Amino acid sequence: MPKRGYHHGNLRQALVEAALVLIAEKGPTGFTLSEAAKAAGVTPAAVYRHFQGREDLIAEAARQGYEIFADLMDYAFDEGRPTAVAAFEATGRAYLAFAGKYPGHYVAMFESGISVNRSPELAVAAARARGVLERAAEKLSERIPPGKRPPAAMFSAHIWAMSHGVVELYARGAPGRRSPFAAEELLEAGIGIYLRGLGLIAPD
Template identity: 80%
Template sequence: MPKRGYHHGNLRQALIDAALKLIEDRGPTGFTLSEAAKQAGVTPAAVYRHFEGREDLIAEAALQGYEIFADVMDYAYDSGKPSALAAFEATGRAYLAFARKHPGHYIAMFESGVSVNKTPDLAAASARARGVLEKAAEGLSQHIPADKRPPAAMFSAHIWALSHGVVELFARGSPGTRSPYPPEELLEAGIGIYLRGLGLIPPDA
Protein backbone atom coordinates (compact mmCIF):
# COMPACT_ATOMS: atom_id res chain seq x y z
CA MET A 1 0.00 0.00 0.00
CA PRO A 2 1.47 3.41 -0.93
CA LYS A 3 2.61 5.68 1.85
CA ARG A 4 -0.17 8.12 2.59
CA GLY A 5 2.38 10.93 2.93
CA TYR A 6 2.91 11.05 -0.81
CA HIS A 7 -0.75 11.77 -1.42
CA HIS A 8 -1.73 14.39 1.15
CA GLY A 9 -0.61 17.27 -1.02
CA ASN A 10 1.86 19.15 1.13
CA LEU A 11 4.63 16.90 2.34
CA ARG A 12 6.73 19.81 3.62
CA GLN A 13 3.95 21.01 5.92
CA ALA A 14 3.14 17.47 6.99
CA LEU A 15 6.75 17.06 8.15
CA ILE A 16 6.63 20.37 10.03
CA ASP A 17 3.38 19.35 11.72
CA ALA A 18 4.93 16.01 12.67
CA ALA A 19 8.00 17.75 14.08
CA LEU A 20 5.83 20.15 16.10
CA LYS A 21 4.04 17.24 17.75
CA LEU A 22 7.32 15.48 18.50
CA ILE A 23 8.87 18.70 19.83
CA GLU A 24 5.91 19.19 22.14
CA ASP A 25 6.03 15.59 23.37
CA ARG A 26 9.79 15.03 23.58
CA GLY A 27 11.57 18.34 23.24
CA PRO A 28 13.59 19.64 20.29
CA THR A 29 16.36 17.05 20.64
CA GLY A 30 14.17 14.11 21.57
CA PHE A 31 13.34 12.83 18.11
CA THR A 32 15.02 11.87 14.86
CA LEU A 33 14.21 12.79 11.28
CA SER A 34 13.20 9.18 10.73
CA GLU A 35 10.58 9.52 13.47
CA ALA A 36 9.28 12.74 11.92
CA ALA A 37 9.04 10.94 8.58
CA LYS A 38 7.19 8.04 10.13
CA GLN A 39 4.78 10.42 11.86
CA ALA A 40 4.12 12.12 8.50
CA GLY A 41 3.67 8.77 6.77
CA VAL A 42 6.65 8.95 4.42
CA THR A 43 10.04 7.30 4.07
CA PRO A 44 13.05 8.91 5.78
CA ALA A 45 14.54 9.65 2.38
CA ALA A 46 11.57 11.87 1.56
CA VAL A 47 12.50 14.27 4.36
CA TYR A 48 15.74 15.21 2.62
CA ARG A 49 13.85 16.51 -0.40
CA HIS A 50 12.79 19.41 1.81
CA PHE A 51 15.20 19.65 4.75
CA GLU A 52 18.94 19.10 5.11
CA GLY A 53 18.59 17.88 8.67
CA ARG A 54 16.66 18.08 11.90
CA GLU A 55 17.88 21.59 12.66
CA ASP A 56 16.50 22.85 9.35
CA LEU A 57 13.16 21.23 10.12
CA ILE A 58 13.05 22.81 13.58
CA ALA A 59 14.09 26.18 12.12
CA GLU A 60 11.12 26.02 9.75
CA ALA A 61 8.82 25.26 12.68
CA ALA A 62 10.32 28.24 14.51
CA LEU A 63 9.78 30.46 11.46
CA GLN A 64 6.11 29.55 11.34
CA GLY A 65 5.91 30.15 15.07
CA TYR A 66 7.38 33.63 14.84
CA GLU A 67 5.00 34.48 12.01
CA ILE A 68 2.00 33.36 14.08
CA PHE A 69 3.42 35.08 17.16
CA ALA A 70 3.88 38.39 15.35
CA ASP A 71 0.31 38.23 14.03
CA VAL A 72 -1.01 37.48 17.53
CA MET A 73 0.99 40.36 19.01
CA ASP A 74 -0.14 42.72 16.26
CA TYR A 75 -3.76 41.81 16.88
CA ALA A 76 -3.37 42.27 20.64
CA TYR A 77 -1.69 45.64 20.16
CA ASP A 78 -4.42 46.87 17.83
CA SER A 79 -7.19 45.59 20.10
CA GLY A 80 -5.76 47.60 23.00
CA LYS A 81 -5.87 50.95 21.21
CA PRO A 82 -6.42 53.83 21.65
CA SER A 83 -4.93 53.51 25.16
CA ALA A 84 -1.14 53.06 25.10
CA LEU A 85 -1.32 51.29 28.46
CA ALA A 86 -4.03 48.88 27.33
CA ALA A 87 -2.16 48.14 24.12
CA PHE A 88 1.02 47.42 26.04
CA GLU A 89 -0.67 45.16 28.59
CA ALA A 90 -2.48 43.30 25.80
CA THR A 91 0.82 42.32 24.19
CA GLY A 92 2.01 40.81 27.48
CA ARG A 93 -1.14 38.72 27.78
CA ALA A 94 -0.80 37.67 24.12
CA TYR A 95 2.64 36.23 24.86
CA LEU A 96 1.20 33.93 27.49
CA ALA A 97 -1.74 32.95 25.29
CA PHE A 98 0.56 32.10 22.38
CA ALA A 99 2.77 29.87 24.52
CA ARG A 100 -0.27 27.92 25.70
CA LYS A 101 -1.95 27.57 22.31
CA HIS A 102 1.20 26.79 20.28
CA PRO A 103 3.58 24.88 22.60
CA GLY A 104 5.45 23.13 19.79
CA HIS A 105 6.13 26.40 18.01
CA TYR A 106 7.09 28.08 21.29
CA ILE A 107 9.67 25.40 22.10
CA ALA A 108 11.09 25.49 18.57
CA MET A 109 11.44 29.27 18.83
CA PHE A 110 12.88 29.64 22.31
CA GLU A 111 14.24 26.30 23.53
CA SER A 112 15.68 24.52 20.52
CA GLY A 113 18.99 26.36 20.35
CA VAL A 114 18.34 27.28 16.71
CA SER A 115 19.59 30.81 16.07
CA VAL A 116 17.07 33.35 14.82
CA ASN A 117 19.81 34.34 12.36
CA LYS A 118 19.92 30.90 10.78
CA THR A 119 18.01 32.20 7.77
CA PRO A 120 17.03 35.71 6.61
CA ASP A 121 13.34 34.78 6.79
CA LEU A 122 13.66 33.58 10.38
CA ALA A 123 15.56 36.72 11.38
CA ALA A 124 12.92 38.93 9.76
CA ALA A 125 10.01 37.10 11.42
CA SER A 126 11.71 37.30 14.82
CA ALA A 127 12.40 41.00 14.35
CA ARG A 128 8.76 41.65 13.41
CA ALA A 129 7.55 39.96 16.60
CA ARG A 130 9.99 41.95 18.75
CA GLY A 131 9.04 45.08 16.87
CA VAL A 132 5.41 44.89 17.97
CA LEU A 133 6.38 44.84 21.64
CA GLU A 134 8.89 47.63 21.08
CA LYS A 135 6.19 49.69 19.35
CA ALA A 136 3.91 49.18 22.34
CA ALA A 137 6.72 50.14 24.72
CA GLU A 138 7.58 53.20 22.65
CA GLY A 139 4.01 54.44 22.76
CA LEU A 140 3.72 53.96 26.50
CA SER A 141 7.13 55.43 27.30
CA GLN A 142 6.13 58.75 25.78
CA HIS A 143 4.38 59.39 29.08
CA ILE A 144 7.74 59.33 30.88
CA PRO A 145 9.88 62.50 30.95
CA ALA A 146 12.57 62.25 28.28
CA ASP A 147 15.43 62.38 30.79
CA LYS A 148 14.00 59.41 32.70
CA ARG A 149 12.75 57.39 29.75
CA PRO A 150 14.38 53.99 29.15
CA PRO A 151 15.05 53.01 25.54
CA ALA A 152 12.03 51.26 24.03
CA ALA A 153 14.16 48.19 23.27
CA MET A 154 15.14 47.91 26.95
CA PHE A 155 11.58 48.55 28.11
CA SER A 156 10.18 45.83 25.86
CA ALA A 157 13.04 43.43 26.69
CA HIS A 158 12.18 43.65 30.38
CA ILE A 159 8.55 42.76 29.71
CA TRP A 160 9.57 40.01 27.27
CA ALA A 161 11.85 38.52 29.93
CA LEU A 162 9.12 38.74 32.57
CA SER A 163 6.58 37.11 30.25
CA HIS A 164 9.03 34.39 29.25
CA GLY A 165 9.86 33.65 32.88
CA VAL A 166 6.20 33.23 33.81
CA VAL A 167 5.67 30.93 30.83
CA GLU A 168 8.75 28.81 31.55
CA LEU A 169 8.22 28.46 35.27
CA PHE A 170 4.48 28.33 35.67
CA ALA A 171 2.44 28.25 32.45
CA ARG A 172 3.76 25.15 30.71
CA GLY A 173 3.23 22.62 33.47
CA SER A 174 6.91 21.81 34.01
CA PRO A 175 7.30 18.65 36.12
CA GLY A 176 7.55 19.38 39.83
CA THR A 177 6.58 23.03 39.56
CA ARG A 178 3.42 24.56 40.86
CA SER A 179 2.40 28.16 40.43
CA PRO A 180 1.45 29.94 43.68
CA TYR A 181 -1.01 31.99 41.62
CA PRO A 182 -2.54 31.67 38.14
CA PRO A 183 0.10 32.60 35.53
CA GLU A 184 -2.11 35.40 34.20
CA GLU A 185 -2.22 37.00 37.65
CA LEU A 186 1.53 36.63 38.13
CA LEU A 187 2.22 38.30 34.80
CA GLU A 188 -0.28 41.09 35.36
CA ALA A 189 1.11 41.80 38.84
CA GLY A 190 4.69 41.76 37.59
CA ILE A 191 3.93 44.16 34.75
CA GLY A 192 2.03 46.37 37.18
CA ILE A 193 5.00 46.56 39.56
CA TYR A 194 7.31 47.40 36.66
CA LEU A 195 5.03 50.12 35.31
CA ARG A 196 4.53 51.62 38.76
CA GLY A 197 8.27 51.84 39.13
CA LEU A 198 8.38 53.91 35.95
CA GLY A 199 5.55 56.10 37.19
CA LEU A 200 3.24 55.00 34.39
CA ILE A 201 0.44 53.85 36.64
CA PRO A 202 -0.41 55.20 40.10
CA PRO A 203 0.60 53.27 43.23
CA ASP A 204 -1.96 51.13 44.99
CA ALA A 205 -4.09 53.03 47.43
Protein backbone atom coordinates in the same frame (compact mmCIF):
# COMPACT_ATOMS: atom_id res chain seq x y z
CA MET B 1 -1.29 0.62 2.83
CA PRO B 2 1.03 2.34 0.33
CA LYS B 3 2.96 5.40 1.42
CA ARG B 4 1.81 8.71 0.04
CA GLY B 5 5.37 9.77 -0.82
CA TYR B 6 5.70 12.69 -3.19
CA HIS B 7 1.99 12.63 -3.95
CA HIS B 8 1.38 14.26 -0.58
CA GLY B 9 -0.49 17.53 -1.11
CA ASN B 10 1.94 19.67 0.90
CA LEU B 11 4.74 17.49 2.13
CA ARG B 12 6.87 20.33 3.49
CA GLN B 13 4.10 21.60 5.76
CA ALA B 14 3.08 18.08 6.73
CA LEU B 15 6.63 17.46 7.94
CA VAL B 16 6.61 20.69 9.94
CA GLU B 17 3.31 19.77 11.58
CA ALA B 18 4.59 16.29 12.39
CA ALA B 19 7.74 17.81 13.87
CA LEU B 20 5.70 20.23 16.00
CA VAL B 21 3.88 17.34 17.63
CA LEU B 22 7.14 15.48 18.23
CA ILE B 23 8.85 18.60 19.59
CA ALA B 24 6.01 19.20 22.05
CA GLU B 25 6.05 15.56 23.16
CA LYS B 26 9.76 14.75 23.14
CA GLY B 27 11.63 18.02 22.96
CA PRO B 28 13.67 19.37 20.04
CA THR B 29 16.36 16.69 20.31
CA GLY B 30 14.08 13.80 21.26
CA PHE B 31 13.02 12.75 17.78
CA THR B 32 14.61 11.80 14.48
CA LEU B 33 13.88 12.80 10.91
CA SER B 34 12.72 9.24 10.33
CA GLU B 35 10.08 9.67 13.03
CA ALA B 36 8.91 12.92 11.47
CA ALA B 37 8.74 11.27 8.07
CA LYS B 38 6.77 8.34 9.45
CA ALA B 39 4.30 10.68 11.15
CA ALA B 40 3.86 12.54 7.86
CA GLY B 41 3.34 9.27 5.99
CA VAL B 42 6.41 9.42 3.77
CA THR B 43 9.80 7.75 3.51
CA PRO B 44 12.80 9.29 5.32
CA ALA B 45 14.43 9.99 1.95
CA ALA B 46 11.53 12.26 1.01
CA VAL B 47 12.38 14.62 3.86
CA TYR B 48 15.65 15.64 2.21
CA ARG B 49 13.78 17.14 -0.73
CA HIS B 50 12.71 19.90 1.65
CA PHE B 51 15.12 19.95 4.60
CA GLN B 52 18.82 19.25 4.90
CA GLY B 53 18.46 17.87 8.42
CA ARG B 54 16.49 17.99 11.64
CA GLU B 55 17.83 21.42 12.56
CA ASP B 56 16.46 22.90 9.33
CA LEU B 57 13.08 21.32 10.03
CA ILE B 58 13.05 22.78 13.56
CA ALA B 59 14.15 26.16 12.19
CA GLU B 60 11.15 26.23 9.88
CA ALA B 61 8.87 25.33 12.80
CA ALA B 62 10.43 28.23 14.71
CA ARG B 63 9.98 30.62 11.79
CA GLN B 64 6.30 29.79 11.54
CA GLY B 65 6.02 30.17 15.30
CA TYR B 66 7.49 33.67 15.21
CA GLU B 67 5.01 34.64 12.50
CA ILE B 68 2.07 33.41 14.59
CA PHE B 69 3.55 35.02 17.69
CA ALA B 70 3.97 38.39 15.97
CA ASP B 71 0.40 38.27 14.68
CA LEU B 72 -0.93 37.56 18.17
CA MET B 73 1.14 40.30 19.76
CA ASP B 74 0.15 42.77 17.05
CA TYR B 75 -3.51 41.94 17.59
CA ALA B 76 -3.12 42.22 21.37
CA PHE B 77 -1.57 45.67 21.18
CA ASP B 78 -4.65 47.21 19.64
CA GLU B 79 -4.60 50.98 19.87
CA GLY B 80 -8.38 50.88 20.04
CA ARG B 81 -8.19 49.63 23.63
CA PRO B 82 -9.19 52.08 26.39
CA THR B 83 -5.59 52.92 27.29
CA ALA B 84 -2.09 52.21 26.01
CA VAL B 85 -1.37 50.55 29.37
CA ALA B 86 -4.27 48.13 28.90
CA ALA B 87 -3.03 47.34 25.41
CA PHE B 88 0.48 46.72 26.69
CA GLU B 89 -0.77 44.39 29.43
CA ALA B 90 -2.70 42.51 26.75
CA THR B 91 0.56 41.71 24.98
CA GLY B 92 1.75 39.94 28.12
CA ARG B 93 -1.41 37.84 28.23
CA ALA B 94 -0.95 37.07 24.53
CA TYR B 95 2.53 35.73 25.33
CA LEU B 96 1.07 33.30 27.87
CA ALA B 97 -1.69 32.29 25.49
CA PHE B 98 0.80 31.59 22.71
CA ALA B 99 2.93 29.35 24.92
CA GLY B 100 -0.13 27.37 25.95
CA LYS B 101 -1.73 27.02 22.52
CA TYR B 102 1.41 26.46 20.44
CA PRO B 103 3.79 24.41 22.60
CA GLY B 104 5.68 22.92 19.66
CA HIS B 105 6.33 26.31 18.14
CA TYR B 106 7.28 27.76 21.52
CA VAL B 107 9.88 25.07 22.16
CA ALA B 108 11.27 25.34 18.63
CA MET B 109 11.63 29.10 19.05
CA PHE B 110 13.04 29.32 22.55
CA GLU B 111 14.40 25.93 23.66
CA SER B 112 15.83 24.25 20.59
CA GLY B 113 19.14 26.07 20.53
CA ILE B 114 18.47 27.07 16.92
CA SER B 115 19.86 30.53 16.23
CA VAL B 116 17.41 33.08 14.86
CA ASN B 117 20.13 33.86 12.33
CA ARG B 118 20.15 30.33 10.93
CA SER B 119 18.28 31.60 7.88
CA PRO B 120 17.32 35.06 6.60
CA GLU B 121 13.65 34.09 6.77
CA LEU B 122 13.88 33.07 10.42
CA ALA B 123 15.80 36.23 11.30
CA VAL B 124 13.14 38.41 9.65
CA ALA B 125 10.29 36.62 11.44
CA ALA B 126 12.02 36.89 14.82
CA ALA B 127 12.80 40.57 14.27
CA ARG B 128 9.17 41.23 13.37
CA ALA B 129 7.98 39.63 16.62
CA ARG B 130 10.49 41.64 18.63
CA GLY B 131 9.48 44.76 16.75
CA VAL B 132 5.85 44.47 17.81
CA LEU B 133 6.82 44.67 21.48
CA GLU B 134 9.28 47.50 20.81
CA ARG B 135 6.59 49.53 19.06
CA ALA B 136 4.25 48.93 21.98
CA ALA B 137 6.94 50.06 24.41
CA GLU B 138 7.72 53.11 22.30
CA LYS B 139 4.05 54.09 22.28
CA LEU B 140 3.87 53.85 26.05
CA SER B 141 7.18 55.68 26.46
CA GLU B 142 5.72 58.77 24.86
CA ARG B 143 4.09 59.45 28.23
CA ILE B 144 7.45 59.54 30.03
CA PRO B 145 9.57 62.74 30.06
CA PRO B 146 12.43 62.35 27.54
CA GLY B 147 15.11 62.55 30.21
CA LYS B 148 13.59 59.65 32.13
CA ARG B 149 12.51 57.58 29.14
CA PRO B 150 14.21 54.18 28.79
CA PRO B 151 15.11 52.94 25.30
CA ALA B 152 12.13 51.15 23.76
CA ALA B 153 14.30 48.08 23.13
CA MET B 154 15.20 47.87 26.82
CA PHE B 155 11.62 48.52 27.91
CA SER B 156 10.28 45.74 25.69
CA ALA B 157 13.13 43.38 26.64
CA HIS B 158 12.19 43.72 30.32
CA ILE B 159 8.56 42.83 29.61
CA TRP B 160 9.60 39.98 27.29
CA ALA B 161 11.90 38.58 29.98
CA MET B 162 9.20 38.85 32.62
CA SER B 163 6.63 37.15 30.39
CA HIS B 164 9.08 34.40 29.45
CA GLY B 165 10.00 33.80 33.08
CA VAL B 166 6.37 33.40 34.14
CA VAL B 167 5.77 30.99 31.25
CA GLU B 168 8.84 28.89 32.05
CA LEU B 169 8.33 28.76 35.80
CA TYR B 170 4.58 28.56 36.20
CA ALA B 171 2.62 28.28 32.95
CA ARG B 172 3.92 25.06 31.41
CA GLY B 173 2.93 22.55 34.05
CA ALA B 174 6.43 21.59 35.18
CA PRO B 175 6.31 19.39 38.31
CA GLY B 176 7.17 21.19 41.52
CA ARG B 177 6.70 24.64 40.03
CA ARG B 178 3.20 25.43 41.10
CA SER B 179 2.45 28.97 42.13
CA PRO B 180 -0.26 30.03 44.59
CA PHE B 181 -1.35 32.49 41.89
CA ALA B 182 -2.45 32.04 38.31
CA ALA B 183 0.25 32.77 35.73
CA GLU B 184 -1.88 35.58 34.29
CA GLU B 185 -2.16 37.22 37.73
CA LEU B 186 1.57 36.95 38.33
CA LEU B 187 2.38 38.54 35.01
CA GLU B 188 -0.21 41.29 35.36
CA ALA B 189 1.11 42.17 38.82
CA GLY B 190 4.71 42.17 37.59
CA ILE B 191 3.94 44.39 34.61
CA GLY B 192 1.96 46.68 36.91
CA ILE B 193 4.89 47.07 39.31
CA TYR B 194 7.24 47.76 36.39
CA LEU B 195 4.95 50.36 34.83
CA ARG B 196 4.40 52.05 38.20
CA GLY B 197 8.15 52.32 38.58
CA LEU B 198 8.23 54.23 35.29
CA GLY B 199 5.42 56.48 36.43
CA LEU B 200 2.99 55.11 33.83
CA ILE B 201 0.51 53.89 36.44
CA ALA B 202 -0.51 55.85 39.50
CA PRO B 203 0.44 54.23 42.85
CA ASP B 204 -2.34 52.19 44.47
